[in-house]
Amino acid sequence: MRCAIYIRVSTNKEEQKSSLENQRELFYRYIGDKGWDVHEFYVDVETGTTDKRSSLQRLISDAKQRKFDVILAKELSRLARNGKLSYEIQDIAMRNRIDIITLDGAINTVEGNSSNFGLFAWLYEQESQRTSERIKSSFASKARRGEFKGSIPPYGYDVAGGVLTMRDDDTPSVVRRIFEMYLQGIGFDAIARTLTREEYPTPAQIAGKRNAGKYWHGSTIKLILTNPHYTGDLVQCREKTLSVTVKARETIPLDQQIVIPNSHQTLISREQFDLVQEMMQGRKKKRPKAKKHLFTNVAFCADCGQSMWYIQYRKGYVCGKYQKHGKYACEQHTIKEATLISIILDDIRELSRTLDEVEVLGKIKASADKERKLRERQVAELEKKMVRLRDSKNALIKKLADGIITDDDYQEFVANTNHEIHQLQEQVQQLKLSAQSNGLLDLERMKQEIQSFLKLDELTPEMLHQLVEKIEVQVDGTPKIYYRFTNPL
Incomplete structure (x- = not known):
């Protein structure tokens, strides 16, 4: 039996790295006892509610080509905490005559043990939904206390003790310049080209992202121009995901957003910010479908x-x-x-x-x-x-x-x-x-x-x-x- 071994942890923290090694040892012993062969280890450091996992997608692709005979996972939640995704994996495995075994004994299609598949898929999704609601509630509580809860502060700001503070570099002046250029009638892409030409660091570079590019984009300029934090107000809980399994986002109504006025130092006056929003609305027009x-x-x-x-x-x-x-x-x-x-x-x-x-x-x-x-x-x-x-x-x-x-x-x-x-x-x-x-x-x-x-x-x-x-x-x-x-x- 050629075994595809799937291992997943949620974060890249040290305790999670230890879990990765522990899972590997469990599979070594299991496969050694069975006398089976290792096809490949597929490892992801990602939440189980999403299917946007590179190793999982590679496993699914290899399964469709029947490169292995059985999928091994510690438990079904390692493969998916999403009912829809769980059933998709099960369907792909069945159509390609591939078995699924979880080491907790819940699922073992080699021995005909698959009757509880749907039950476990539902339970793991509900557990993820409850965890998501607890996290959202915690974030909302921090937002009401006036703490900035985002992972990356707006361009031009740092975070100290949960409070936005102005950066001691050129980024605040870049933000002011972006607003001034737009009020002069310069468009998103033209502003982006100017900042790129003058080699100002992009928001991704300031945030230290590994894949940060050196080019500014019109979409980035638009995000800055529509961010109300620059007026000194802390405006949070503006969007939410539809559910733990549907990652599409929807805007929260204004009366339900959490706003703490004058919580930090102002970069842009409210009058200037409001004028920019009016100009953006005025410039909107229905564009014909691109040819x-x-x-x-x-x-x-x-x-x-x-x-x-x-x-x-x-x-x-x-x-x-x-x-x-x-x-x-x-x-x-x-x-x-x-x-x-x-x-x-x-x-x-x-x-x-x-x-x-x-x-x-x-x-x-x-x-x-x-x-x-x-x-x-x-x-x-x-x-x-x-x-x-x-x-x-x-x-x-x-x-x-x-x-x-x-x-x-x-x-x-x-x-x-x-x-x-x-x-x-x-x-x-x-x-x-x-x-x-x-x-x-x-x-x-x-x-x-x-x-x-x-x-x-x-x-x-x-x-x-x-x-x-x-x-x-x-x-x-x-x-x-x-x-x-x-x-x-």
């Missing part, structure tokens, strides 16, 4: 990799990062839409003429067949190597159970082996995709499709997405077109 242009999500900047944006007055495309953040972020990389259409249609017409040549057609077929056989041999060799690596990894569990090797040795070996297997899997996938694109389209069918396309005498979305994988636009506007077929020209 998706022909090369949207097909054309990309060759330097930064961002999508190209269609600009109406240019009748063509510009690097999205340049358009959003200016030349500080990237160059324009402009190209006319008509130019791209003309180049692709010319390439397709030339390809159609080439495919009419019998000799060329024969050479292409022979070359494609030779390439296909080579890739099949390469795939077979890589798959044999993966089998050997999996065998050596699975054999190690007995040495671990017998105490021949330490847990650290095992984890290091498994981590290195999994990394190597993952790299081999990617190589196999690339070879298989390459095989599909190098012989890959039946040439006669491709010829018929191209000729049918040419009858339209225009480049349609259908033609584009069937024949072109992506386009990279160089800084001088030269396009590099990646076709989905091997170009025999």
Whole structure:
């Protein structure tokens, strides 16, 4: 039996890290007693009410491919504290003939013990709901006492003893400048580009977030402009999640929000703040549904990799990062839409003429067949190597159970082996995709499709997405077109 072992803790605190190790040891003993094999450990540090867990999503994906035979968890709540998610996991397991076992004895489908699945799923969700309500009640009590309860203070402020205090740096002046610029008629994105160009630290950078970017965004400017904390009032409990299992948020009515007037130092006057809100309301207008242009999500900047944006007055495309953040972020990389259409249609017409040549057609077929056989041999060799690596990894569990090797040795070996297997899997996938694109389209069918396309005498979305994988636009506007077929020209 190939075991997928799922381990989850709610936080990254030291006591939770200890729980991770304890859970691992439980599974080692259990698997050792059964004589089963470890497929992989899937570990998340995340709440059980959400399905947005990277390792859980990977486990579900692997289950659909039937990469293992049984899912092991300490208890059902480790997999999910969400009834809907619990049933989804159960359904995926049943459809792919995968068993579920929890070490607390509640669920063991190998032995036919699954009748209480629904009961435990409901109980764990109710427990999470009660915990959520207790936390919300605690937060509300702190808010009524005038304590700032957010995890990150507004840009321009620090928190000391639950009270917002003005930062001793440039951030308060940046906030004031944002309000002044907006009152001068400058829009969200234009303000963001200015702050990016002048290299002011973003809110994410000030908060010390690991994935903090250096670019300001219009959405960030809008959040600052609508934050009432800058007037000196502590306004909390403005939003809430619909439930512990539905993470969508809804705005709490104004009369139910908790407001403590004049609780901290003012950054923006109430008159200035109210005027900005009025201007924002006045600028709102119903925008027509954005038109998706022909090369949207097909054309990309060759330097930064961002999508190209269609600009109406240019009748063509510009690097999205340049358009959003200016030349500080990237160059324009402009190209006319008509130019791209003309180049692709010319390439397709030339390809159609080439495919009419019998000799060329024969050479292409022979070359494609030779390439296909080579890739099949390469795939077979890589798959044999993966089998050997999996065998050596699975054999190690007995040495671990017998105490021949330490847990650290095992984890290091498994981590290195999994990394190597993952790299081999990617190589196999690339070879298989390459095989599909190098012989890959039946040439006669491709010829018929191209000729049918040419009858339209225009480049349609259908033609584009069937024949072109992506386009990279160089800084001088030269396009590099990646076709989905091997170009025999």
